[in-house]
Amino acid sequence: MGHEVDTRGGTSAAAVFGAAAHRGTAAAVPAARPQLSEAALAAMARGVPAATARGYRGDWTRFEQWALAADFRPLPATAETLTEYATWCTLTPRPRTGRPYKPASIDRALAAVAHQAAGLPQPSPTGARLVLRGYEAALKTAKDPSGKTRKASAATPRVLRQMIAATDTTTLIGARDAAALTTGFALAARPSEAALLDWEDATNADDNQGLLYDLYRPKVTTDQPLGVPYGSYASTCPVRALRTYRQALLEHGHEPAGPMFLRIDRHGRINPPMHRASRRIGDPAGRLTAEGIADIVTRAARRAGLAARPGDVLPDGAPRWTGHSLRRGYAEATRHAKKDPLEASRHGGWADGSRAFAGYHDRAAAFDEELNPLYGIGL
Template sequence: MSETELLQTAPVSISPAESERTPLIQQWAARHGIDAARRLAEAEDLADAVAQQITPDNTLDTYEKSWRVWERFCAATGLPESEGSRGALVAFVTWMLREGQHNGSGYAPASADTHLAAAVIGLRQRGHHVSADDQAAARKALAGLEVQLLKDGERRGRGKAVAGDIDGLYAIARSCPDTLTGARDKSLVLGGFHYASRASEPAGLLTGDVALRPRGLIVSVLTGKTKHSVRNARIAYQQDPEVCPVWAWRHYRERLIAEQGEQWADPSTPAYVGIDRWGHLTGGMGPDSVTRAIKRISARAGIPIAWTGHSLRIGLASTSRKKGKDAIAIADQGGWARHSRSMLGYMQIDDGWDDNASAGLT
């Protein structure tokens, strides 16, 4: 998760520590009376509870992991955990890049960026002051150290996932076996490509979340990652049935019910089911199993660089851009914020010639 995504998913207001709230309550009491101050304090408690409830589990998990990294840093350097000063934060990013991982190697800059942002949030949640200038100094140091790594010929991290494309969809459709697993695989990839799915999204779909309409499918995607992820993605019938996600969905669901029973038509059942090597159902698919399935499916199709769980998401943005689709329509389909930097980056994944500022000037 990037720093930008962390800031998007963090609660709008960070809960102040009790020591910081006490003067505020005293001010309320002076202005409005004791009873009103008590009710305002109760409203603050409610706001904290709501913020906790609506923060996605994966974001909370990131906070916890990053805070443990901060604790390890403080233990290694002898610095207090309660101080997010300029020097401490710069030392934190330096330590992460040099030796921060458990095995003594350095983190990739992107991971260090995530841990920095989450550690700052963790400090503030615990009532410790971190100024904007101190954060900026740490980010500037991180950017400079990343450039130095590149100059030294060191590149860390997995890099961006390869983008899915139309040729890959055809290869996958043709390689899926005539089995229930093959029908599920085909629907999983074709459908996920057309609504720019993250791996967590098909894993979270229920049968009732996918509605067949005269012109195609409406997929109700609710991940809770950002407010833009709550969307009804419309997937129209495609001209070529071979790679049509609507026909793939219909075939998969008809086969699932015919072979495994009418109970799988219940709206509360998982939309995509796990299937073992012997053809036995194992329940709903999880995000990790979706990622492994997409990698396996693309490898079976002979795609040179295996797709990952994010390839479908990148593929929708980049392919739609090449087809001349409006950026706002792409954002709405994939659940991005309009003018999202990550979406714009996906749109620019090509050979650098067609979408070039110097092309066609004279």
């Protein structure tokens, strides 16, 4: 099925919610069931984060290709179709890796099928979930690394100091990278959130206490006011780093307004032209994408000798530095500093009682003498 893609970088309603599938064949939808209008599909699409929509599109395309090749109807899918697809994913080597899908990939693929069927009867996932549960248990029993979800390594303040020490902050791109690293950590920002920051979102706090941010978190559609005070270390102080970056932009003739984190090449050119097939691409104002923010973290880790170079084969358990490393580093650092878990999670935009945040805290508290029950019991 050919998906529609908004050439301006967004996601069309048809690409996210399967308008083509809704209207492609009479067999795809029960004849008596009214179809959603284009306006309704577009309104629904606006409620899906862009990164989630991209992942679902890829998952749906793979499912649809498999279903058609195996003589199953992709939409609306049945419970039996989902179960067969989950089984196929656990048995079939992927061309890129030569191994079957990982449990997390299968889980997301099943979610993508349910998502694509918006407005249609939902197939029962019970059989597919049982297949997935048994597959994951078998991998874990066999100590297969693919049975574990690889999480981003934590860019704690100690790690940030290593990254920034290996960064030439006297250059414009180095000043930007230091500001992005420290600001992302201080706000516990996802890459998509840091990419949306504008200079107007940061203002000086009263009595020069630091900076006040208005941060939009698309994943939870929340505007969050956050205070960022001066740091204890000059090299990782988010307030100083942002002001240094701002001054560097001024010295390069760029007035800091609009997008905060800009595309800059190694020659110090701001918003250099980018083309694909003779067509200009990239944000016209030079705003970095979420992928661009994540690349800053990965490159900084390589400069500091913390990460392998591109193309290197990583052993199981090797550090994984991604855009999420800053957010995880924030969570672990607040545990080590014994900050109130509720306030720490709220600052980072986690829901109260978030299992993800609790997991980061549990990891950081593994050798906390006050929390680990093995300390002080006479062992």
